[in-house]
Amino acid sequence: MDSAPTDDQPAPRTARDRARAALMRDLLDTARRQLAVDGAASLSLRAVARELGMASSAVYRYVASRDELLTALIIETYERIAEVAEAALDEARADDLPHGHRWLAVGRAVRGWAHQHPNEWALVYGTPVAGYHAPADTIGPASRVAAVLARVAVDALAAGAAGMPDGATPLPDDLVEPSVVRLFETAGAEPGAFDDPLVVRSMTMWVGLVGLVNFELFGHLANSLVDDDTFFDAALAVAAEAIGLQVDLDLG
Amino acid sequence: MDSAPTDDQPAPRTARDRARAALMRDLLDTARRQLAVDGAASLSLRAVARELGMASSAVYRYVASRDELLTALIIETYERIAEVAEAALDEARADDLPHGHRWLAVGRAVRGWAHQHPNEWALVYGTPVAGYHAPADTIGPASRVAAVLARVAVDALAAGAAGMPDGATPLPDDLVEPSVVRLFETAGAEPGAFDDPLVVRSMTMWVGLVGLVNFELFGHLANSLVDDDTFFDAALAVAAEAIGLQVDLDLG
């Protein structure tokens, strides 16, 4: 929780180490604050250094390049979103909400975070920053978010609240990589419980959620809706039908 | 087709007018080419001027600011996507394809264009350019694209190929603005045929399509899929179930 963000550093022994770790945190926090205000495209090392009151060259003691800073921010952002989603699911489970409402709770939490942090959301789920190419380190944190949705689907299926919907369009087999099926098994699925069609259906829920949040955030629903919040819930309910999961919107 | 892009100019009378119109086209084409290569964030008036072989100040005879150039490009881009979608629908109708396949055809056409022009796609459906705020002129062209999807839904409903699916989650009324319902009526719907729940369901198809294309384009499906094209079709088929529209994927 309060350890190094990008990778595990040796535990701080000396005063120097502690100062370094503290400044690294400051640096990331400052960068994130600027990102939140101006967006990823205009995030600049010089501006961060300025706000920290240090020479622009000094940040290079902490970060090898602007790209590396972006990577660190991206990883942290995935982790924050994952935490929000996990917390929502944990609470929904603790309250023993119906499975449809667990999905709704996770979706709302993710959306809420996105609305509070639009530029940080866009950093990970919007247009990639020009010239930046994500290293492999971002894959893990990214799939941690997706794993929450997998857990919702797995739970619902196990409880009999979800499954192939009646009259479901037959979908091909051999569509997704084994790693994705494994994600569902890690989330608690019985081996064999999720075949490709069901995985694809679950994925459409996740893709739909992200797409919907982007659609809202990027302004494509402006002037179309009487009530954005209710529309969001309704759209989530429709998305959930992909795996036959019913959302009772009257529960609020 | 070869008229002015932003608004209707008086027909070119003099040589000067013709030269002006031609250079305006060159300017937009050049800007678009640079946009296609570098992305919207790094589109610069100076670079465009350079490629056109003119002084950077000269472009201000054609465009009042960088923002105005972006607006012109955005409008044109919506229109190109709309043309592609309309052409796909027209062809599908001419071939008398089943309604599920018309949806698939439109979706594939839109996706194909997006993959060929990722930066142009991102200009309109990705993260908005920092500091840019879209004027009202972009609303019309944007809804021209959405109108194609409305037409698909309207046709399918009229033909009895779509409607409220069995066991559909009840959705609230009074969710969408009258202008949206009117969009469906303009697309040929009988008055009253589309109530709010059905409109919302149709909208999720459109939002899902855009979201799915973004998800792919922004790299979030990397290493998850054995076959991106087939997954895309499958996801479209799932989206279509929102209005009970069946897509037979075996038809290819």
Place this chain on the structure above:
DNA sequence: TGTACATCAGTGAACGCGCGTTCACTGATGTAC
């Protein structure tokens, strides 16, 4: 048809700005004996 004037496309220099990154350096902190 020819002339006087108005329009306007395009120039080139300038303003003022910000950026990422490198490099030789100083001075404080840490380590080994």
Place this chain on the structure above:
DNA sequence: TGTACATCAGTGAACGCGCGTTCACTGATGTAC
């Protein structure tokens, strides 16, 4: 515990770059008589 040396955080100047926008100007094109 004290000293000699190594490590490393932070400095400040510099390199080389690109950007949007303004402004006074020249010279070609168009218009009215």
